[in-house]
Amino acid sequence: MMRKINLFFLLVITLPLLIHGQNGWNWVSTPVDSIKRHIWDVHFFSPDTGWFMGQGQDGVYTRLMFGFTIDGGISWDSKIFGFGADYTVDFWDKLLSIKFDGAFNRTVDGWITDTKPFVDTIGFAAEGKFASATHVYAGGLNTILKSIDSGLTWSYIQPEGLEFGRIFGVSPIDTNIVYFISGEKLLKTSDGGINWEDISLPPNHNVRYRYLKFLTEDYGWITGEFRTIFLTTNGGESWINQCPPVDYDSFNKFDAFDEHTAVAVSSAGAIFWTNDGGETWIEQVPKEIYPMLTDVQIVTREVAYAVGWYGTMLKTTTGGVTWIEEDNDINITNKYELKQNYPNPFNPTTKIKFTIPNVGDENIRPLQTVKLIIYDILGREVATLVNKHLTPGNYEVEFNAEGLSSGVYYYRLEAGSCSQTKKMILLR
Structure with missing residues (x-):
């Protein structure tokens, strides 16, 4: 049996449908309108089974669409709910999920319902993550919330007297240790929100940070504008600059499979991959071939999904390598x-x-x-x-x-x- 590795040379073609397989990332068809609508989130539990959240069309209205696949995106079961916006959603498993848009919609059957067990009227929290099947953390504008009953009830736990702006990322290590990032602040709790640390960020005052991913209490990344990526191996006591060659667009989302393998997607549609913990990055997809990418997930060292504007969903089964x-x-x-x-x-x-x-x-x-x-x-x-x-x-x-x-x-x-x-x- 033979496997191949091909060079990452790309032809710049305006239509994404014409460049399948040219860069190791293949276009996946979804029910989302590729002319008008966007996909915001992607969550896969195995290489073949997962969800997306995006925008659907219902007559003249833009509504929220969820899609579910068990065959790696070959076919989808989809439903439309409410009205569409750039919400986020997190899944604990195939059935339990919460949509974060200020009003937290919860489901236990796989499909988001219109029930609203809690409304964050203070900070309109729009970012959240499960730490366990019962513990969930969310953040909004100067607000941080916690649930210990799978999202049925919520309590405010943010540090008093500290303004930190809007929370853009949440990264739980376990039910007690959680990191939160805003544009200019990195916060950490080690006891479920009773006490807080304001961790010093790298001294770059021109960058607003947009996302974070911690694998352990000590080892984690933060990403932001101008293709900014910093790594810490000691819980934020010091930072290592792991930025790829700088260009003027932002990393929207970042995901890491382990300390070696990670991927980042940018506002200009670029995809960067590392296999050595950020020492070197391969620009597998240059900017402006695809539209803005909004989310990415590594499922295995080889399988990953990225989603974005205009119904974009991309998939690699080779770690972004065209052939081996x-x-x-x-x-x-x-x-x-x-x-x-x-x-x-x-x-x-x-x-x-x-x-x-x-x-x-x-x-x-x-x-x-x-x-x-x-x-x-x-x-x-x-x-x-x-x-x-x-x-x-x-x-x-x-x-x-x-x-x-x-x-x-x-x-x-x-x-x-x-x-x-x-x-x-x-x-x-």
Whole structure:
């Protein structure tokens, strides 16, 4: 069986439906009108089973639409409720969910009903997360709320005397430890809202922060305007700048599968992916191919969904890589090996093979971070073919040099303690 890894070169085409598979992210059809309506939230519990929340059309009215799939978006069961707006929703499982729009709508059968067990008349809370099946936290304009009965009743728990603005993100670690972020404040409670910490943010006064994701009490990210991403490994005592190359749009949402694998989507439709905890980012989808992206979720290291304006839903099953080719029929050696590209010279495509060796017992064999990078004769990086965790195997990558000038180029494999470089020639 063969798997392939293709280079992330994209053709800029105005219609998203025409670029399926060109960047590792495929268009998923939904019941949402792709001309007028938007999708705000996506929640998947497995690679195939999940929900979206967006806008639906009911005559002349824009209403709230929910869609449910059990086949990865091939087909949808959808319903329309109330009136549409940019609400958020969080699901604990396939049945229990809460919609946050100031009036918290709760369901226990999978579909949002029109019952309103609580109305936040003070801060119009529009962001919330389940910490458990019973404990839920939400935030609004200078308000923070908590429920301990799955959203039936709520109480205000925000710190007294502290104005923090509108809450944009909530990240529970457990039922007691929860982080909240506003544009300029990061708040933490370790006892369910009795006491609070005002955690210092990175000293960048021009950035308004929009989202956060904490995996543990110590390890978490915050994101914001100008493609800003900061990482902390000590609960906010210090911050590491993990920003991709700066461009003037904002990261709307961010998700992390573990400390290695994370993805961010921007207001200009770009998708960035990292496999090394933010040390390097691959811009898998450049800005302005798709419209504004509003939410993203990583389900596994390979499967993720992103949603946005004009009915946009994108899905990857390869971690954003277009294709990978692995030859399992050939014995895998016990050493790294980078082979000469073929054909060489080439115009404009060539193939590069490399081997990632066996490491210990196959049941405990770790994933290895592998990079395959192309450089010009001056040592400038011109393309990244691979930047991903790979299991041992024999791999083949196709490099398309369309748009590059004739001349000598170098390709370098970095994996584990290995670093190998070879030369190739592009002839027009």
